[in-house]
Amino acid sequence: MANRTYEVMYIIDPETQGDKIEKLNDAVGKLIEKEGGTIVRMDDIGMKNLAYPIQKKETGHYVLFEIEGSGQEIAELERRMRVNDMIMRYITVRVDEDRKTAAKLRDKREARSAKRASFRPSTENQQTTEAVDA
Amino acid sequence: MAEKDMEIMDVKDISLDEEVIGDRPRRYQRRRPRQLVPDYVDWKDVDFLLGFIPERGKIMPRRISGITARDQRRISQAIKRARSMAMLPFVAD
Numbered sequence: 514m515a516n517r518t519y520e521v522m523y524i525i526d527p528e529t530q531g532d533k534i535e536k537l538n539d540a541v542g543k544l545i546e547k548e549g550g551t552i553v554r555m556d557d558i559g560m561k562n563l564a565y566p567i568q569k570k571e572t573g574h575y576v577l578f579e580i581e582g583s584g585q586e587i588a589e590l591e592r593r594m595r596v597n598d599m600i601m602r603y604i605t606v607r608v609d610e611d612r613k614t615a616a617k618l619r620d621k622r623e624a625r626s627a628k629r630a631s632f633r634p635s636t637e638n639q640q641t642t643e644a645v646d647a
Numbered sequence: 648m649a650e651k652d653m654e655i656m657d658v659k660d661i662s663l664d665e666e667v668i669g670d671r672p673r674r675y676q677r678r679r680p681r682q683l684v685p686d687y688v689d690w691k692d693v694d695f696l697l698g699f700i701p702e703r704g705k706i707m708p709r710r711i712s713g714i715t716a717r718d719q720r721r722i723s724q725a726i727k728r729a730r731s732m733a734m735l736p737f738v739a740d
Binding site for chain 1: 687
């Protein structure tokens, strides 16, 4: 199956100890690799204030993963995250398609501006220098 | 005189409740600022998204921000994602 890119973010209970958090992150990484995904990026963002309380807690430990894979590892990962007491919240977002359309838009815009520049080679430069002089 | 009422408020800090002035629906003639929205709207970029959230915490309507329908869809999606991860409030007071 075509490769997909996902962003997985989860919030860990602020009361868990540091080594437990590390262990959890390692476990997540191992699970992904076992299921055939690759980790593009792993970012331990750390403690942040929540915009609203979750489970009566005002802060949370944020962790972000960027994963490439078929989608199978995501299903397994979500199942595990759902039952894990330390994880207060999680989200998975598929990003590859949006990024692709963004790249397409950018290319289009660049092509257009290049075309425009080639039509008016010198007038633009003259105008800008005049503006500076004035 | 009605003209004068129309050029009220700065885009950023209007509260939506103030919009209905008088009894008939308002026609919006305000000039639309060309807002720059990046090609990829990142739902983790809280600072950027805050530009589309007035004080109350609601999503700014398109008629106020003046962005395209497509951008509005992408931004509101991003805001909703950020909300569910407690990076943005559902209601701010």
